[in-house]
Amino acid sequence: MTIDIFWRIPTHGEPSSHRSRTPHRGDWFPGDDSRRKNGLAGSGEDGFNYIDYLAEIAHAAEISGFQGGLIPSFPMTDEPWVISSVLARETETFRFMIPFQPGFLNPVVAARMTASLQRATGGRALYNIITGGGGPAQLWWGDSAGHDDRYGRTTEFLDILQGVWKGGPFSYQGKFYQVEDGGLAHPLSQEDYPEIYFSGSSDAALASASKHANYYLSWLEPFDQLREKFDRVKERTHLLGRKIKCAVRVDIIARPTEEEAWEEVRRGFDALPKETIEQYLRSDGGDSVGAARQRSGKPTTLNSYKDLIIEPNVWSGFSLLRGGQTNGIVGSYAQVAERLDQLVQLGADAFILASTPHLEEAYRVGEEVLPLVRGSTSSPALRAVG
Amino acid sequence: MSIEFIWQLPTSGDGRYGNATKQRRGERSSAEHPYSPGVTDPRGQSFNYFDYLHQVARAADLAGFDGLRIPENPEGDDPWIVTGYVARGTRHLKLITEFEAAWGSSVYAAKNAVSLQRYTGSRVAWQISLGGDAKQRRALADFAAEGDLYPRVDEFLTVARGVTTQSPFTFKGRFFEVLNGGFQGALGQQKFPTVYLSGKGTEGHQLSAKHADVHVFDAASVADVAEQVKQLKALAKDAGRTLAFGLRIDVVARETEKEAIFDARRYWEQSGAKRGGGDPLISQHLWAGLSTDSTGATGTLVGSYEQVSQLLIDYANAGITSFLLSAVPHFEEAYRLGERVLPVVRSHISPDHRRAA
Numbered sequence: 001m002t003i004d005i006f007w008r009i010p011t012h013g014e015p016s017s018h019r020s021r022t023p024h025r026g027d028w029f030p031g032d033d034s035r036r037k038n039g040l041a042g043s044g045e046d047g048f049n050y051i052d053y054l055a056e057i058a059h060a061a062e063i064s065g066f067q068g069g070l071i072p073s074f075p076m077t078d079e080p081w082v083i084s085s086v087l088a089r090e091t092e093t094f095r096f097m098i099p100f101q102p103g104f105l106n107p108v109v110a111a112r113m114t115a116s117l118q119r120a121t122g123g124r125a126l127y128n129i130i131t132g133g134g135g136p137a138q139l140w141w142g143d144s145a146g147h148d149d150r151y152g153r154t155t156e157f158l159d160i161l162q163g164v165w166k167g168g169p170f171s172y173q174g175k176f177y178q179v180e181d182g183g184l185a186h187p188l189s190q191e192d193y194p195e196i197y198f199s200g201s202s203d204a205a206l207a208s209a210s211k212h213a214n215y216y217l218s219w220l221e222p223f224d225q226l227r228e229k230f231d232r233v234k235e236r237t238h239l240l241g242r243k244i245k246c247a248v249r250v251d252i253i254a255r256p257t258e259e260e261a262w263e264e265v266r267r268g269f270d271a272l273p274k275e276t277i278e279q280y281l282r283s284d285g286g287d288s289v290g291a292a293r294q295r296s297g298k299p300t301t302l303n304s305y306k307d308l309i310i311e312p313n314v315w316s317g318f319s320l321l322r323g324g325q326t327n328g329i330v331g332s333y334a335q336v337a338e339r340l341d342q343l344v345q346l347g348a349d350a351f352i353l354a355s356t357p358h359l360e361e362a363y364r365v366g367e368e369v370l371p372l373v374r375g376s377t378s379s380p381a382l383r384a385v386g
Numbered sequence: 387m388s389i390e391f392i393w394q395l396p397t398s399g400d401g402r403y404g405n406a407t408k409q410r411r412g413e414r415s416s417a418e419h420p421y422s423p424g425v426t427d428p429r430g431q432s433f434n435y436f437d438y439l440h441q442v443a444r445a446a447d448l449a450g451f452d453g454l455r456i457p458e459n460p461e462g463d464d465p466w467i468v469t470g471y472v473a474r475g476t477r478h479l480k481l482i483t484e485f486e487a488a489w490g491s492s493v494y495a496a497k498n499a500v501s502l503q504r505y506t507g508s509r510v511a512w513q514i515s516l517g518g519d520a521k522q523r524r525a526l527a528d529f530a531a532e533g534d535l536y537p538r539v540d541e542f543l544t545v546a547r548g549v550t551t552q553s554p555f556t557f558k559g560r561f562f563e564v565l566n567g568g569f570q571g572a573l574g575q576q577k578f579p580t581v582y583l584s585g586k587g588t589e590g591h592q593l594s595a596k597h598a599d600v601h602v603f604d605a606a607s608v609a610d611v612a613e614q615v616k617q618l619k620a621l622a623k624d625a626g627r628t629l630a631f632g633l634r635i636d637v638v639a640r641e642t643e644k645e646a647i648f649d650a651r652r653y654w655e656q657s658g659a660k661r662g663g664g665d666p667l668i669s670q671h672l673w674a675g676l677s678t679d680s681t682g683a684t685g686t687l688v689g690s691y692e693q694v695s696q697l698l699i700d701y702a703n704a705g706i707t708s709f710l711l712s713a714v715p716h717f718e719e720a721y722r723l724g725e726r727v728l729p730v731v732r733s734h735i736s737p738d739h740r741r742a743a
Contacts, residue, residue: 013572029572051474051505076571079494082501085470089440105490108527109464116464120436120471139565142493142545160527169525180524185461187413187435 003344003375004247006097007061007069007362008354009054011077018253018268018321018356025357026053050078051086057358058087058094064366068095070128070249070352072324075140081113088120096121097197097352099128102157103143103150108182110157111164115188126195128217129154131205145176151204152176158196158212165193197247197350201229210237213244215350220250220327222310223346230347245349251318251328252355254336254369258313261330262305268321269305277302280320313339322356337372344375389702389735391728392453392482392632393446393720394681394712395439395472398462401680402715403656410435411717435463436471442716443472446479449724453480455710457682458515460522466498473506481506482582484513487535487542488528492562496546496578500569503576511580513602514539534561536589543581543597550578582632582708594629595621600708602632605685607669608700615705632708633701636677636686637719639694639727650676650688671697681712695730702735 013023023029028050061069071080084096096117105113117125131150138144145153156174160182163170168183183189198213200206209216216233218226230246237244255261281302298316299307308317310327313335318328329339340351355361401409413435421427446454454472456465469483481502489495502510516535517523523530530538541559545567548555553568569576583598585591594601601618603611615631622629638653640646653676654666666673668685671693676686687694698709713719 047507049505049507075569076573078501078504078573079498081466082470082498082505085467086473086502086505088436088471089474103491104494106488106527108525109485109489112460113464113467116467119434119463120467136565139563140493140567142491142562142564142567144563177527178524178529179527180521182525182527187410188463 001349001376003348003373004067004350005065005370005373006095006350006352007057007064007066007365008352008358009057009069009071009080009083010354010356010358011054011072011080011083012074012323013050014053014357014359015322016357018264019271021322026050028053051083053359054083055087055090057362058091060359060362061366062091062094064362065370066094066353066362066366068093068097068124068126070097070099070354073099074323075137076323081117084117084125085120088117088124091121091124093124095124095126097126097128099130099199101130101141101143101150102154103145104141107157107160107177108164108179111161111184112188114161114194115165115184115191118191118194119188123192126197128197128199129158129213130199131208147202148204149176151200151202151208155208155211158208162193162212165189206233206236209233210240210242210244215245215247217247217249217352219325220248220314220329220343222314222327223342226343227346234347246347247350247352248343248348249325249352250354251322251325252336252353252365252369253315253328253330254333254355254365256332256368258330258332258335261332265305265315265317265330269317272320276320333368334372336369337374340369340373341375389707389709389731390452390480391450391723391731392455392480392708392710393442393449393451393723394455394457394710394716395442395446395468396462396681396712396714396716397439397457397465397468398459399435399680400438400442400715400717403653411438411715412436436468438717439463439468440472440475442720443476443479445717445720446724447476449720450728451479451720451724453482453511455482455513455712456484458484458486458517459682460518460526469502469510473502473509476509478509480509480511480580482511482513482580484515486515486517486526486528487538487561488517488523488526488530492542492545493549493564493567495542496550497569497573499546499579500550500573500576503579504573508577511582513582513584514542515584536585536593537561539583539585540593540597547578547597550576584634591618591621594618595625595627598629600630600632602634602708602710603706605633605635605668605672605674605683607672608697608704611701611706612704619705630707631705632710633706634683634710636681636683637694637711637713637723637727638676638686638688639691639713639723641690643690643693646688646690646694650686653677677712677714680714683712691726691730695727695734698727698731699734702731 013028014025015023071083073080080098131154153176156176160172164182167189169181170183172179195214197215197217198209199217253261253264310316313329313331315330316327319326329336399410412433414431456468458465465483469481538561541562545557545562549567553570554566555568557564580599582600582602583594584602585593638646638650668674671689673686673688687697
């Protein structure tokens with residue numbers, strides 16, 4: 001089996017480099033003149049808006065050889081269902097990875113939306129099922145279910161999605177959902193079931209993932225910790241008589257030399273406002289176990305970007321440069337490729353990569369890093385033979 | 387007075403015939419092979435019904451319609467996905483997505499709508515309907531009690547509008563709950579979708595008086611419509627609001643009345659209606675149930691271009707400002723109406739009509 005490599009669509013808005021946090025590109029924030037300064041495409045009167053920029057990135061990712069991209073959903077971002085359907089017609093191979101929280105959609109509605117999206121894209125839709133960080137953030141979304149309840153609900157949701165997919169009639173009596181004689185109508189019922197990437201690090205999450213996921217998706221963690229986590233997921237899934245693959249979501253900064261890559265990090269770090277660093281040192285992420293695992297190695301003081309190097313080529317300050325995940329890979333093209341291959345050896349079967357700005361970096365990573373990744377041929381067994 | 391013409395996108399199939407056998411033009415996944423084996427069919431699997439939907443949407447835009455209703459049908463493609471799919475290919479059309487309050491979280495719906503507004507220059511509108519009967523609703527994982535249907539739409543719209551227009555917004559109801567919600571930053575300040583509602587009876591009308599921008603009536607005679615408009619206007623006034631009125635009606639318009647009646651009869655027969663099984667005429671030129679099974683409209687105007695145009699003018703004089711029209715097949719008929727009927731009505735209602743950009 002070969003390794004699938006995805007890119008990411010910057011739904012947070014896009015600055016022109018890691019050294020800027022002002023997401024001015026493509027009218028992401030059309031109402032705010034200060035953000036528009038030095039931006040691309042004017043005020044919206046020209047008919048352009050942020051989706052035009054996202055379309056550019058999707059095309060760049062297609063041309064550069066990525067499978068498609070993750071389209072993150074957060075309170076401040078645009079929504080992946082919309083982005084996927086709007087870009088369906090003008091992309092050819094780009095696979096739309098839609099993260100969503102099952103509690104937000106009626107499962108039968110979700111099945112029909114997905115089948116229609118498969119029809120609209122020629123089967124290019126897939127899921128990243130997330131179950132929510134909890135706390136007040138979850139009530140912002142209008143969701144009051146507790147942490148473990150949410151995973152129970154996710155399991156029921158996926159039970160129903162699968163049940164109605166091929167046409168039914170399907171009935172279900174769950175704690176959160178009931179269905180009576182439901183099922184997709186022809187020809188929607190002919191579509192391929194979407195691949196499921198599943199996120200979540202708690203026991204409740206692993207239980208749900210092992211039942212329904214094709215891929216268990218993790219942020220980058222220290223390599224040994226990640227190996228242990230992947231082993232645990234695979235073991236649990238195996239007990240259910242299923243197989244699961246693993247995927248890693250990781251930001252990267254790749255340059256011709258390692259020196260240049262760290263210099264990019266240093267300049268980004270040195271440009272940070274003081275408040276950002278103070279806020280980072282204080283931060284807490286609701287009841288998410290994954291977020292806690294990423295925070296576990298966090299230093300108590302921060303004077304240099306070097307305080308955040310947690311192992312060779314791994315820097316844990318990415319969330320400072322750009323909202324989102326903490327750990328990422330920094331190095332020369334060859335080093336980044338090598339680290340990715342090490343992740344393959346410890347169990348990764350797929351990657352979601354990203355780097356700012358996503359447009360130019362899609363080409364850079366596609367041209368310079370991906371050709372150096374050996375992927376499944378990098379497994380120790382195969383190497384011994386070769 | 388300004389009026390709008392809304393065309394319908396046939397999300398669950400389209401066809402040339404009135405027998406409600408849904409064709410999906412462009413759909414190549416079925417086993418049926420329309421050509422004989424002796425003829426090359428170059429189409430392969432490379433396109434499907436979505437390509438046809440795209441073409442109907444473009445036709446409506448080119449033919450001068452103001453909007454597109456994208457109806458909910460459990461047998462059809464999903465209206466939200468279809469809305470996004472036709473968003474980039476259309477320039478002017480208002481896109482009315484129909485769905486039900488059982489769709490899911492109202493915050494999530496509102497947030498998806500904000501993205502669509504951002505990407506379409508605020509062309510998005512909603513029609514929230516009650517859905518089918520109890521059995522159909524249960525098949526859609528919706529076990530709400532009959533008496534909860536209108537109250538749920540009420541809460542759904544309250545929350546969706548709240549998080550779109552206020553921040554922070556907090557609400558705790560029987561069906562929906564949100565704490566310190568509301569869209570900010572790049573997602574703030576978006577226009578809430580125009581709301582079309584078509585509830586019936588006292589409860590349905592009260593819901594419209596409270597939440598709708600446009601209340602949509604099923605097809606009825608001009609006199610009936612005038613009477614209902616009067617009642618609803620009074621209800622809206624009591625609620626301190628003004629309301630616009632829409633009419634969901636199909637059209638069989640031809641060069642001559644004779645041709646129109648001939649075609650309407652053929653549809654009538656194709657639709658399986660028994661001859662002599664009840665008079666399809668509601669009033670002059672208004673037929674009941676002619677294409678209900680395939681388009682959802684309860685009535686159809688049948689007549690020459692002049693007659694149909696005049697009837698639409700009569701409805702406009704009775705207070706209708708949104709015409710939600712359809713006719714099969716939707717592609718060809720969009721051009722026919724755009725060329726032969728819309729200009730006549732427009733020049734009569736507002737001689738200086740220019741379509742808003």
